[in-house]
Amino acid sequence: MDAAPFADFFTFPQYSTTGSRSANNDTADEGATENRPAAADIEVTMVESHANLKVLSRKRPKQLLKMVLGLQNLRLTTLHLNVTSIAEMAFYSFSLKMVGTIQEDADCDSNL
Template structure:
């Protein structure tokens, strides 16, 4: 085990490992992988927009980041939203993917970029009963991809994948409605 931890420590910058104990090495490796993931998302988005002569604001820019979205917008003008289980809902342009492992979850939210949206997203996620551990934000043109790593707090009502996806979807939809009301 110590040999593997030594190899892991040697593969990342020293700034990610403050102490030499096992927990620090593993924690630093997790942080480093998250940073690399965010960098990869940014580079892939730039690569796609650089070579795409089509509409670079299309959500297909980020399509590779969603493996099994619970809620994803179709490309029709009605903006119908496919929901896990075969239902569908009317939606603003948003994609939500949730993975849950024990008391932790990863949330990916793709939506149109709006002013002060990052603050609204973080506050909204916290108000749902999640503790934000890590956030990556990648934006291209008028789209933004939020990747949250969260801890599900005690008393959180959304504990399953579908409950969490539904709650996040409704939160983003509410932001869209509030934004439209402010414009009118």
């Protein structure tokens, strides 16, 4: 994954690199597992009930919609979203809030 333009956006970069395999190397590397590029580079930081999620991946149809719906299914509300794309790469930065945390549930119970 060519992540060079987005390298400064990650505090703890989680990039994976792979080399191409040729037909001559196949017998020498029989026992080795095949290296595959990552589907996405992801970084999450949490503070109490808030999370910052950074995702770098190749552009795919309906990718943003699927991510937002997936986050909602995990009870994460999107407070802010930034999308940047260059060529075939997309960088998504989400500011999220956890909905229905244990603390919020306790506060609701105490107000009854």
